[in-house]
């Protein structure tokens with residue numbers, strides 16, 4: 001399926017746009033899961049000023065969503081109506097600042113951020129070596145690993161809102177809790193300032209290697225996946241509940257619960273977005289039945305299903321015998 005082409009309108013609304021716009025760009029080409037229909041418009045801003053110009057001139061009724069490296073996304077097969085903003089080269093600078101600080105554009109991959117910190121002798125950011133997203137995604141998800149999370153290392157973030165205004169948000173305005181950020185959903189992060197501590201490069205690099213080795217041994221990082229599918233409920237582990245409900249290895253169409261780490265879903269046989277979502281909802285239903293716990297999705301689901309198809313919990317009911 002495809003959406004009506006908005007490019008002629010965009011050219012008329014914003015003749016001085018410098019970024020790149022593509023109509024009906026397949027999200028499956030971008031997402032880690034390798035599933036998902038088209039973005040009606042995929043916009044890659046040239047820089048922050050270009051993004052602000054775009055948002056200020058885009059009619060307010062058109063929905064806009066930002067994506068980073070799409071490592072935490074499940075995009076539905078019918079695609080994403082409106083605009084998907086994907087930050088690229090214009091947001092990939094890293095600058096070392098006095099006081100063991102790093103300023104990084106929102107498109108910088110987390111692993112590159114941790115490497116830059118190590119090179120500058122800044123400790124405290126090695127955990128990012130294991131998160132395959134970008135700085136923007138880390139802010140929105142309060143990404144964390146190995147006992148640390150973004151809120152412990154963040155000083156402030158910059159963002160552009162839906163009307164094109166720029167905001168600087170100090171840490172305490174971000175509302176970062178476990179895999180959650182309370183900044184309005186229409187704010188697009190463009191940059192972040194991180195605080196580390198003095199460290200020794202060789203020791204930090206060794207710590208990063210430990211993180212990488214742990215990942216390789218314990219997570220299906222070479223598969224088409226979205227990482228942890230569900231948040232850990234308070235005092236419990238999602239993977240333990242999933243395992244106890246007998247879901248390890250469970251399959252729906254081309255999607256499967258990973259044998260290696262059962263809070264990971266993998267696309268190992270050309271799955272559709274619907275296969276992945278139905279598998280996730282089946283796991284949730286079985287865990288609820290086995291333990292009484294309702295798991296909450298950590299993976300962000302975007303877009304619409306194919307015409308006439310259900311989403312969410314209705315997917316389980318639709319296929320019940």
Ligand SMILES: Cc1cc2nc3c(=O)[nH]c(=O)nc-3n(C[C@H](O)[C@H](O)[C@H](O)COP(=O)(O)OP(=O)(O)OC[C@H]3O[C@@H](n4cnc5c(N)ncnc54)[C@H](O)[C@@H]3O)c2cc1C
Pocket residue numbers: 032065066067068069070071072073087106130131132133134135136137138139140141142143144145187188189190219220221225226227228300
């Ligand atoms: C193998 C694997 C391992 C993983 N391990 C971990 C882990 O240990 N810890 C962890 O926390 N996560 C983990 N994840 C999940 C994922 O990497 C993180 O959530 C990451 O922070 C997502 O970043 P992203 O750039 O890929 O964001 P995306 O997946 O593209 O988007 C995620 C969310 O962030 C929003 N977003 C993205 N960029 C911006 C922006 N510039 N402004 C505003 N909103 C934005 C999107 O709208 C969406 O809501 C893992 C994923 C995989 C595939």
